[in-house]
Amino acid sequence: MVRKVVPEQHESKRQEILAAAHRCFLRNGLQGASISMICKEAGMSPGHLYHYFPSKEAIVEQMADDYLVQLHGHFGRHTKDEPTATVLLSELWSMSGWDDLAHCRILFELLAEAGRNEKIHAILQANTDGIRQLLADTLKAGQARGEVDPGLDPRHASAVLVAVLDAAPMLPLMTSDVDFDESRKLITMMIDRFLRPQPL
Amino acid sequence: MVRKVVPEQHESKRQEILAAAHRCFLRNGLQGASISMICKEAGMSPGHLYHYFPSKEAIVEQMADDYLVQLHGHFGRHTKDEPTATVLLSELWSMSGWDDLAHCRILFELLAEAGRNEKIHAILQANTDGIRQLLADTLKAGQARGEVDPGLDPRHASAVLVAVLDAAPMLPLMTSDVDFDESRKLITMMIDRFLRPQPL
Amino acid sequence: MVRKVVPEQHESKRQEILAAAHRCFLRNGLQGASISMICKEAGMSPGHLYHYFPSKEAIVEQMADDYLVQLHGHFGRHTKDEPTATVLLSELWSMSGWDDLAHCRILFELLAEAGRNEKIHAILQANTDGIRQLLADTLKAGQARGEVDPGLDPRHASAVLVAVLDAAPMLPLMTSDVDFDESRKLITMMIDRFLRPQPL
């Protein structure tokens, strides 16, 4: 009777820590952000933080998983019967500007880390496999409806699509003279032309 | 005059250090690779290393610049008269497999770093501006020859092209069931369809 | 509420560190004493020491302030109605020998440091201003009582007096054949003759 809300409290504290960690990782990188920074950001003592996570590694992994789930969550909210493009580009179109993209920079931290950390690599692949399945299904539905080039292999095409969509956050880092809406329009156009059934 | 090959020796030592640093950065990340690791990799004492570079920061910056110059060097070796696709995809086609791409992983370190390190950001932008200029010129030549959709804005299209080409190293990190040649083929196809003059 | 004596413990640890640092600084100089020496002297790990002070600089500054406050603390314990000489020379007469003076050697570290470190300079001046105020008041009271030459400007005279009193620790460093009591007697005599109302 004394403890009942505890499990929920526990979970909400974990979320607070993960959010604080995410901000620190954005500011300083996965390796550059220290536990003590995260503690400060979360308003928490190190002893207490270790009550919720067994190690920094665990925080990174959980954060990576949560981030990827949320990043690719847009695809899951569509039905197979919506127009193909609407679904495939939903992530990109849900963003409102470079600020949102800048926030995605953490993806590059994860890609860099995945190259040398097997756990992060596995998390990245598992998440990618998830949306690729959704994308492939969407593509198949599109092919059935005649909206998508039937010559494309759905599995391979889905991989390329994920890579292209995840590459969008590169643009503000690499260029200073390209505006967001124009970029979005071009990427959309590129994917549209890629998928569209080809004339003989 | 005692001097002989001294300046060349100095430069070649710098290159050795940069190569050792590059290997360490690939293995452990920009932040995770320590000076002492780089020293060990380069067979050199820390005091000596600091004879050649004033700080770790300087090593990272020099390495970043060198890497980007070399990465995008393929484009510079073409003339405007070659077929458009040959030039645009020369980087991708010059690679022989995932191993080469894996080696490009350092790009993600740089992208992550660029978000919080103004110097690296500037290096990245300066290099990107360089190849974008080349790509844009190639696109214009292609448009003049009727190989490229005249409706595309060369500056914007070049930005998207750079992002897509640099996104290629994501694939081996994100997937396990896609083979290199198939990926290359698909990306090539996508860009081809993107650029090709569109039927009415 | 788990808290008990925690804040006092914190302060007492700080004092321990400052005392250890003072000993190390005496033995090796402000620059020559290393953090690891201070840690060893204080029986403490470096990580822990930095829990109490943010930098070596901060330790030096705090030590300097504490030392000067204590060094000049003798003057504050007198009332204006005591004989002038008793007050002015109380610091000197409170010492029992060269050992006490040797302990004051740290003053020379501070004087040397003050020439190139603005913070230490400010600490030194602030402390000096403090006792000069007390000395000047004592001199004025002495002048009112007819014990001190009314022709002396109290502010200027106070500066000279501080310098002379603080110069006392020079003697054991510079000479080997002068004994403590004799020196004290001579300095006392000099100041006495300096202040005494002059015959026409």
Add this chain to the structure above:
Amino acid sequence: MVRKVVPEQHESKRQEILAAAHRCFLRNGLQGASISMICKEAGMSPGHLYHYFPSKEAIVEQMADDYLVQLHGHFGRHTKDEPTATVLLSELWSMSGWDDLAHCRILFELLAEAGRNEKIHAILQANTDGIRQLLADTLKAGQARGEVDPGLDPRHASAVLVAVLDAAPMLPLMTSDVDFDESRKLITMMIDRFLRPQPL
């Protein structure tokens, strides 16, 4: 025949190094000034510098000796027949302002160092013994002429005089509101009153 000016060249190089070292020591302290700083200041490689001095220690010692000899050199240029005060205060009166005194700050470095470095201690004592001898002779002459209180012991008084004169550089470090000429006047007055034959 080939080498004849070499010894003089050698000596002049040593002087250049010592001058450069002196400037560095003033800026950064005896411990804070590094060999490489001194090399830069002297426009010289470390290997070359070690051709002239066997160690940093040796540079410090030589610099200390040279500095003290020059500092106290004023006394030696007087004859015993000049008025006592002229001789005793010649050092102080030869200075033209706080800048000259600021330059004397290195004395505090030496005093601090003397407390923990036997060699520097010995140099300091030897130099002090030297001028004390001169001062004592001057005092004796003054006593013979009736200008100096015959009750003062020349050896002890000379020690106090050296300390007082060497304390002068403290004033600009400790105060900000005392001007140079006034200070000089007061110190002169104090010493005058100290030495003057006392009325019955």
Add this chain to the structure above:
DNA sequence: TATGAATGAGGGTTCATTCAT
């Protein structure tokens, strides 16, 4: 729950010095 004291290895960097040229 929650704190912050405590560790000691390791971070990037500088040091005085030596030595081949």
Add this chain to the structure above:
DNA sequence: GATGAATGAACCCTCATTCAT
């Protein structure tokens, strides 16, 4: 006489983590 390459110990400081309270 003169250079600067080379060393490795030591510099100040931060790290992830543990533990008593």
